[in-house]
Amino acid sequence: xxxxxxxxxxxxxxxxxxxxxxxxxxxxxxxxxxxxxxxxxxxxxxxxxxxxxxxxxxxxxxxxxxxxxxxxxxxxxxxxxxxxxxxxxxxxxxxx
Amino acid sequence: xxxxxxxxxxxxxxxxxxxxxxxxxxxxxxxxxxxxxxxxxxxxxxxxxxxxxxxxxxxxxxxxxxxxxxxxxxxxxxxxxxxxxxxxxxxxxxxxxxxxxxxxxxxxxxxxxxxxxxxxxxxxxxxxxxxxxxxxxxxxxxxxxxxxxxxxxxxxxxxxxxxxxxxxxxxxxxxxxxxxxxxxxxxxxxxxxxxxxxxxxxxxxxxxxxxxxxxxxxxxxxxxxxxxxxxxxxxxxxxxxxxxxxxxxxxxxxxxxxxxxxxxxxxxxxxxxxxxxxxxxxxxxxxxxxxxxxxxxxxxxxxxxxxxxxxxxxxxxxxxxxxxxxxxxxxxxxxxxxxxxxxxxxxxxxxxxxxxxxxxxxxxxxxxxxxxxxxxxxxxxxxxxxxxxxxxxxxxxxxxxxxxxxxxxxxxxxxxxxxxxxxxxxxxxxxxxxxxxxxxxxxxxxxxxxxxxxxxxxxxxxxxxxxxxxxxxxxxxxxxxxxxx
Numbered sequence: 001x002x003x004x005x006x007x008x009x010x011x012x013x014x015x016x017x018x019x020x021x022x023x024x025x026x027x028x029x030x031x032x033x034x035x036x037x038x039x040x041x042x043x044x045x046x047x048x049x050x051x052x053x054x055x056x057x058x059x060x061x062x063x064x065x066x067x068x069x070x071x072x073x074x075x076x077x078x079x080x081x082x083x084x085x086x087x088x089x090x091x092x093x094x095x096x
Numbered sequence: 097x098x099x100x101x102x103x104x105x106x107x108x109x110x111x112x113x114x115x116x117x118x119x120x121x122x123x124x125x126x127x128x129x130x131x132x133x134x135x136x137x138x139x140x141x142x143x144x145x146x147x148x149x150x151x152x153x154x155x156x157x158x159x160x161x162x163x164x165x166x167x168x169x170x171x172x173x174x175x176x177x178x179x180x181x182x183x184x185x186x187x188x189x190x191x192x193x194x195x196x197x198x199x200x201x202x203x204x205x206x207x208x209x210x211x212x213x214x215x216x217x218x219x220x221x222x223x224x225x226x227x228x229x230x231x232x233x234x235x236x237x238x239x240x241x242x243x244x245x246x247x248x249x250x251x252x253x254x255x256x257x258x259x260x261x262x263x264x265x266x267x268x269x270x271x272x273x274x275x276x277x278x279x280x281x282x283x284x285x286x287x288x289x290x291x292x293x294x295x296x297x298x299x300x301x302x303x304x305x306x307x308x309x310x311x312x313x314x315x316x317x318x319x320x321x322x323x324x325x326x327x328x329x330x331x332x333x334x335x336x337x338x339x340x341x342x343x344x345x346x347x348x349x350x351x352x353x354x355x356x357x358x359x360x361x362x363x364x365x366x367x368x369x370x371x372x373x374x375x376x377x378x379x380x381x382x383x384x385x386x387x388x389x390x391x392x393x394x395x396x397x398x399x400x401x402x403x404x405x406x407x408x409x410x411x412x413x414x415x416x417x418x419x420x421x422x423x424x425x426x427x428x429x430x431x432x433x434x435x436x437x438x439x440x441x442x443x444x445x446x447x448x449x450x451x452x453x454x455x456x457x458x459x460x461x462x463x464x465x466x467x468x469x470x471x472x473x474x475x476x477x478x479x480x481x482x483x484x485x486x487x488x489x490x491x492x493x494x495x496x497x498x499x500x501x502x503x504x505x506x507x508x509x510x511x512x513x514x515x516x517x518x519x520x521x522x523x524x525x526x527x528x529x530x531x532x533x534x535x536x537x538x539x540x541x542x543x544x545x546x547x548x549x550x551x552x553x554x555x556x557x558x559x560x561x562x563x564x565x566x567x568x569x570x571x572x573x574x575x576x577x578x579x580x581x
Contacts, residue, residue, distance in 0.1 A: 051479060
């Protein structure tokens, strides 16, 4: 079932990606084609099958609770698009 | 002094330690080659010739002092998805166009610790999403065997640089075939190690349960030598495994008599390019001739692997790429005071179409109401795909398959059709889904374009894959072919 425009816009808003009208159209068509490829999974009986999150053999890996040096703050801020002193500068988060 | 840039790591190491050549000479030979062909191949995003020559001088001092290992003084290209301290790391994305890491990825750190010489950063599909290198935000890379064709992807720069003699070897990353497929399309060797064997620290994340760094070389031995340097536990990556250090080069040269190889019929898909089919069939006969026993096996869940992968990888990608918010690093849209508008514009302008497509696909698969039908279902399929491999590996030591159903295609031929592009990964992505090692080795040509043979083994069977590929390579000599550029 092809995705509706409103669905594409909803997905884009969840992903926080702005789209032009043409992109809404294009991604709607392409995502619908891709989703069609996923239909094949419906024929697979997965009742009672444990899901696999990753194929590595490790479970929760713990380490000693030791204090370690982290990056210097100058290094952390080096790539900041906007900074103010020791801080990242962002637009106002709370509304007036 | 002719053509030092075509030496293997092994040959270069031998000539470096006997002081027949210096690392500066070897590095200069690669830089000269880059000067001569790079405008046509375009395998690099960033070139670092000055630091390369400085690293070469340092390597020469190490070698003169009798120090160093097989990689000391040998020039390498690093895929631009791995962080390199002080050297731009863009992931071929506008989003990271001006990003300069403040630390090295562990794999890079380990190479540099051995005295490696970094020539620069390799082109790729943006954020490693793609199979042709056409998704690079900056420029495409051309296949050295035919400049009108793609080198494969996403590690297209890695494969093209090695195939064209610009670099001696390269590091790539492989999430669904991104080392093996370009290696096949460019006629070089590519290895995707077992999940967890090589640290992902400093590897910019695409799909964390699938991503793995791997080497690209002109010979199997070179991949083994590079793997020796980058494999091993790293406390900074929680998925990195504790393994006894191994010398992956040690078993090369041993025969493969009695080795049990399986050929899964499902990997010879409808529509497979006939010349590739012929080359792979002949390679299987050659392996039999070398003493391996070959039997057909079946992996029936293979038909679900593509859907499984293209749900899981975009889902993980949508979560990983949520970090690109224009606040801490990367592109940042600033012509507004509105937080949400800034965020949406940052991501609209920073991401290219394939990245946006996958972020949206993953967001959809994880969204309320669709999670069970897509993400959970794909994770269950993942279990069944893994179990299929576990079952066949009770009877065989490794699997032999094509790496790609097609040879290098024309630039632009498939870029408008995501589904066609995704289908190219059909033989490689089950390996990532299952966390297995896979290797692509050249097995001939079809209409003048390279064909790759893929070997797949159980987890941590890299030695078997390398030994088998080395035996095949030694018997056939495809790895000695060079493109006319």
